[in-house]
Amino acid sequence: MYLAAALAGHAQKGVPAFSIYGKEVQDSDDENIPEDVQKLLLQFTKAGLAVAMMNGKSYLSIGSVSMGIAGSIVNENFFQDYLGMRNEYVDMSEVNRRMQLGIFDPEEFKKALKWTKENCKEGKNYNAKDLQKLRERMDEEWETVVKMTLISRDLMIGNPKLAALGFGEEALGHGAIAAGFQGQRQWNDYMPNGDFMEAILNSSFDWSGIRPPYMMATENDSLNGISMLFGYLLTNQAQMFSDVRTYWSPASVERVTGHKLQGKAANGIIHLINSGSSTLDGTGQQEIDGKPAMKPFWEISEAEAAKCLEATDWPPAMYEYFGGGGYSSHFVTKGEMPVTMCRINVVKGLGPVMQIVEGWTVDLPDDVHKTLDARTNPTWPTTWFAPRLNQDQAFKDVYSVMNNWGANHGAFSYGHFGDELITLCSMLRIR
Numbered sequence: 001m002y003l004a005a006a007l008a009g010h011a012q013k014g015v016p017a018f019s020i021y022g023k024e025v026q027d028s029d030d031e032n033i034p035e036d037v038q039k040l041l042l043q044f045t046k047a048g049l050a051v052a053m054m055n056g057k058s059y060l061s062i063g064s065v066s067m068g069i070a071g072s073i074v075n076e077n078f079f080q081d082y083l084g085m086r087n088e089y090v091d092m093s094e095v096n097r098r099m100q101l102g103i104f105d106p107e108e109f110k111k112a113l114k115w116t117k118e119n120c121k122e123g124k125n126y127n128a129k130d131l132q133k134l135r136e137r138m139d140e141e142w143e144t145v146v147k148m149t150l151i152s153r154d155l156m157i158g159n160p161k162l163a164a165l166g167f168g169e170e171a172l173g174h175g176a177i178a179a180g181f182q183g184q185r186q187w188n189d190y191m192p193n194g195d196f197m198e199a200i201l202n203s204s205f206d207w208s209g210i211r212p213p214y215m216m217a218t219e220n221d222s223l224n225g226i227s228m229l230f231g232y233l234l235t236n237q238a239q240m241f242s243d244v245r246t247y248w249s250p251a252s253v254e255r256v257t258g259h260k261l262q263g264k265a266a267n268g269i270i271h272l273i274n275s276g277s278s279t280l281d282g283t284g285q286q287e288i289d290g291k292p293a294m295k296p297f298w299e300i301s302e303a304e305a306a307k308c309l310e311a312t313d314w315p316p317a318m319y320e321y322f323g324g325g326g327y328s329s330h331f332v333t334k335g336e337m338p339v340t341m342c343r344i345n346v347v348k349g350l351g352p353v354m355q356i357v358e359g360w361t362v363d364l365p366d367d368v369h370k371t372l373d374a375r376t377n378p379t380w381p382t383t384w385f386a387p388r389l390n391q392d393q394a395f396k397d398v399y400s401v402m403n404n405w406g407a408n409h410g411a412f413s414y415g416h417f418g419d420e421l422i423t424l425c426s427m428l429r430i431r
Contacts, residue, residue: 063182123315180220192326218276241277284334335363
């Protein structure tokens with residue numbers, strides 16, 4: 001009764017509260033914590049820490065709205081009123097300025113470029129022969145995308161090395177716990193794209209070794225960037241940014257490839273693919289109990305990081321999309337990983353609303369994958385996703401999951417943690 005009365009008062013005043021009501025009646029001298037209460041205590045603590053870690057931090061927009069995508073129209077009221085975060089902005093010209101004036105650590109650049117040449121193998125060039133560039137130009141683009149990576153990280157968190165170079169203001173950074181890069185189209189039409197930068201920042205390793213991932217959203221989709229941030233703060237794992245691109249029914253797959261989907265894929269699959277922010281952790285080359293996984297950075301071995309890099313190649317960007325060139329990561333996520341995908345949408349009259357779907361990555365025969373992948377863009381990383389289904393309208397079949405998804409993007413990572421996302425959203429008063 002006390003708990004219910006307290007909750008009613010909190011609700012009436014609009015103050016977040018989290019209740020823990022155990023299922024079993026205990027004796028007054030019983031000091032054991034029942035299993036259901038343990039789970040709720042840990043959920044509360046995880047979500048509470050996530051709220052505290054976001055508080056006072058910033059979301060950094062590098063650029064503005066990408067191709068009219070609504071998610072990159074940064075909703076300041078959402079960030080400030082719901083998340084306790086501030087918004088900071090720099091024009092993409094700031095990235096160019098820092099490249100031209102050498103506002104980055106030159107020693108780190110040498111180290112990063114050497115590491116990139118040794119670990120990031122260039123993939124197949126799918127551009128028409130008459131559009132392909134000279135080797136000298138392509139090498140320059142590699143140098144540019146590495147500089148972009150250093151600069152965007154420095155913009156987010158600062159870099160004391162810049163102060164020693166005479167750039168005291170630039171050394172401070174923007175205190176960003178997440179960021180987004182507009183890219184398309186003003187930047188990508190004449191400069192190498194942000195795909196390498198985004199993929200490396202979102203991964204748990206680079207030339208400095210194994211380290212925490214940064215949350216960097218493609219196309220400055222701030223709502224997907226925050227979805228990534230929620231997943232990261234709850235799991236400590238890198239997050240995949242993907243287009244929720246195509247629903248493939250069993251009939252369509254069989255018609256196009258002759259292959260009959262089986263196992264978890266038997267009801268159909270969703271093609272998750274995006275050129276930019278797909279963390280290399282998403283290759284599934286890390287392992288837990290001998291099975292594909294994505295892990296917190298401190299549990300990743302050097303050998304696992306090397307496997308993620310080996311499983312990835314970097315085809316030259318398709319100039320049809322990216323006139324300025326660059327390189328996109330390309331891999332196929334290993335199957336049989338439990339994953340949770342989510343997305344914050346802002347709905348007029350309702351405010352922010354969280355979508356969550358749990359499911360599994362699936363393997364397809366190589367020839368089937370290549371046939372389906374060629375229907376979109378074979379230079380980008382692919383995850384084949386089979387959602388968990390139930391009797392609810394939006395989850396009654398795979399088509400319904402795709403049909404009810406609220407935007408063109410989603411964020412996912414390893415494990416089924418939808419309950420933890422719900423707990424976090426309840427603290428933040430997000431539906």
